[in-house]
């Protein structure tokens with residue numbers, strides 16, 4: 328079928344108007360799942376790719392102060408979009424493109440390096456949050472905020488304050504990746520697959536995190552029933568080394584390859600999946616604890632086993648920790664609270 332030459336010269340006629348009976352600009356802009364990722368550095372892009380491979384978004388928007396970077400990353404991924412369920416992928420510095428997003432993932436900020444002073448990192452990233460969080464919330468006032476930037480517990484608290492969102496709609500990635508790493512190292516030592524092991528790390532995403540050895544199981548069999556000293560100093564098999572390895576993981580990867588992003592990308596996409604598809608999975612993410620029995624009434628964000636669904640944090644698990652685990656939990660909570668004190672005035 329060929330179009331007569333005369334028609335092609337007519338400005339109202341072109342290949343598209345001939346091919347399609349209704350033109351794209353006339354399509355009804357119906358249901359879309361828009362996910363926004365603020366920060367298109369290593370972590371933002373890793374999260375974006377993981378979200379796209381799971382086909383969770385019909386529209387993915389990368390926002391970055393470095394607009395060329397955001398655009399180039401969006402374009403680079405778009406070239407393979409035909410194999411990702413044909414999502415629309417945009418790179419921009421314009422926050423209005425966050426309009427009506429379902430989830431906004433915040434990954435902005437300086438990549439933490441092994442040498443960086445933690446209080447300087449907090450101050451730098453908090454200043455960025457003060458600028459960025461209100462802009463995101465203006466255009467996506469009903470979204471769930473997923474905080475990845477470090478230090479994640481304190482910045483999740485800051486994001487809750489700066490957004491004015493109810494706490495259940497601000498979720499920190501917290502120790503989710505730590506739990507996955509813990510599960511992986513235990514599985515490696517046992518010589519079985521990671522998905523056969525249930526294991527979690529709670530509290531601070533940092534050195535005072537708490538491995539819940541009392542609840543490490545394989546098919547419901549508690550390792551503590553086999554080795555009563557597991558994870559303690561008295562343990563003849565030194566299982567406790569695995570938690571030290573979890574804490575050291577970020578530094579180890581950064582010193583070997585300059586950054587880390589893939590594990591975090593996969594974990595963050597799992598949380599986005601739980602929100603978008605309301606799967607109500609149980610994961611250790613950072614949540615607001617005021618009034619919660621674990622938190623000693625402290626006003627902090629800290630990781631605990633939470634059920635995540637369409638509303639963000641749907642509910643928490645009541646876990647029967649051992650007295651030792653409870654004590655470590657309280658210490659970790661106090662540590663976050665003490666560090667957080669330095670920023671409280673600036674959030675009033």
Ligand SMILES: NC(=O)c1ccc[n+]([C@@H]2O[C@H](COP(=O)([O-])OP(=O)(O)OC[C@H]3O[C@@H](n4cnc5c(N)ncnc54)[C@H](O)[C@@H]3O)[C@@H](O)[C@H]2O)c1
Nearest residue numbers: 366367368369370391392393434435436438439476477591
């Ligand atoms: N806890 C974890 O396991 C874990 C893992 C990975 C990353 N992270 C954290 O994620 C964050 C990002 O890490 P990364 O490796 O992607 O860093 P990166 O430096 O590669 O990317 C950060 C991006 O943020 C952008 N940015 C900075 N200021 C901005 C602003 N005001 N507005 C918009 N964009 C801005 C930068 O242009 C850059 O593209 C860090 O805080 C890092 O510690 C944590």
